[in-house]
Amino acid sequence: MSLAVRYGATAINPVREVDSIEAQPQNPPRALTGEEVTLLRKHLADDQTAVTADLPDLTAFMLGTGVRIGESLAVLWSQADLEAGTIEITHTIVRVKGDGLLRKPTKSRAGQRLLHLPHWAIAVLRTREAGGIRLDEPIFPDTQRGFRDPNNVRRSLRTALSPIGSTARRDLGQTLRHLRRETGMTRKQVADNLTWPQTRIELIETGRIKVDHEMIATLIQPYGVQLDHLHGLLAQIHDATQPAESDKLAWIRSHALRKTTATALDQAGHTARQIADQLGQAKVSITQDTT
Structure with missing residues (x-):
């Protein structure tokens, strides 16, 4: 629009009057307690x-x-x-x-x-x-x-950090792995059939992910079995969906470790400049925005 004004195509630049759109990050940084x-x-x-x-x-x-x-x-x-x-x-x-x-x-x-x-x-x-x-x-x-x-x-x-939350999740994963192997399918074949990441199949079968009834029902569709007909599997799903202590870790990513260090320094009374120097950030404003 600035170019259009410069060459006389329009008298004003309406974009100049538009405020920038500010949006909150979907996953704001968080420090560990x-x-x-x-x-x-x-x-x-x-x-x-x-x-x-x-x-x-x-x-x-x-x-x-x-x-x-x-x-x-x-x-x-x-x-x-x-x-x-x-x-x-x-x-x-x-x-x-x-x-x-x-x-x-x-x-x-x-x-x-x-x-x-x-x-x-x-x-x-x-x-x-x-x-x-x-x-x-x-x-x-x-x-x-x-x-x-x-x-x-x-x-x-x-x-x-997608830990085995409980024995129930581990047992459920073993049952699901057995069902898959009975069909002769690999994890990749199942993932391609469901358009899922292959890692999701692995995490479910090793008990390293929270599951629900709908997720398991979808997973076993390529195996040609109906979940409602497998009463033992239904009982395992019920037990596996119960909360586990290790679920508290599932949100952590490597950046959270930096955030934790920065927060600890801030609580200890260090200045934003000192924290920025610790983290290797040239601009103090970056530190202030994320600490």
Whole structure:
């Protein structure tokens, strides 16, 4: 419209008088409570799959520093000074199409920072150090002692935070898996038939997702059976839909860990500038909007 006014096609620019549309985010950032932090760390420590994926220590490190997943995976042992209780953040791990995993400098100068670790985070790193280290290796390596893929870590974290809520959900998942195998269908075939993500089938069959009657009725349609005729399955669904303690973790994503660190610093009396420096944010306004 500005161009139209400039060339005389119209006398005024009506768009200039229009206010911008402001909308609340669908999932506003939220920090974990102290109870949720305790529950999260306990759950990850007790979950063998999470332990195998090295999530307990990585999550503790992120909670103690507020750094992003890619930044956490890029830190080398040479950048940790456990005597001084500091960690140097200079790089991040990204996957570039055609090039694979790259360790790149942070996007801005604000991203390069020296952070002081809380005592419990230092204790976590000392335990890892005791197992033997090389200064040129990442603190949180893959099985080959190289850099880990941030996307794989996010996927592992999502799976770990969709926990087996109860024995009833686990038993229901086993029954559903048995029904699927009796038909000779793979998870991919079922997912394609229902136009569902394949991961949803996996989460249901491993008891790592809240279910309801309608969801299960839809799931077993490709198996050629009617839910109302399976009284034992109906009873399992009833038991599996009951609330579980671990449901409190299902909403958590990696960004919530940064939000939790920022909120803890804010409650401890740190300024917005100090919190922004901790998180590696160049603009204080970003910190103020999300803390």
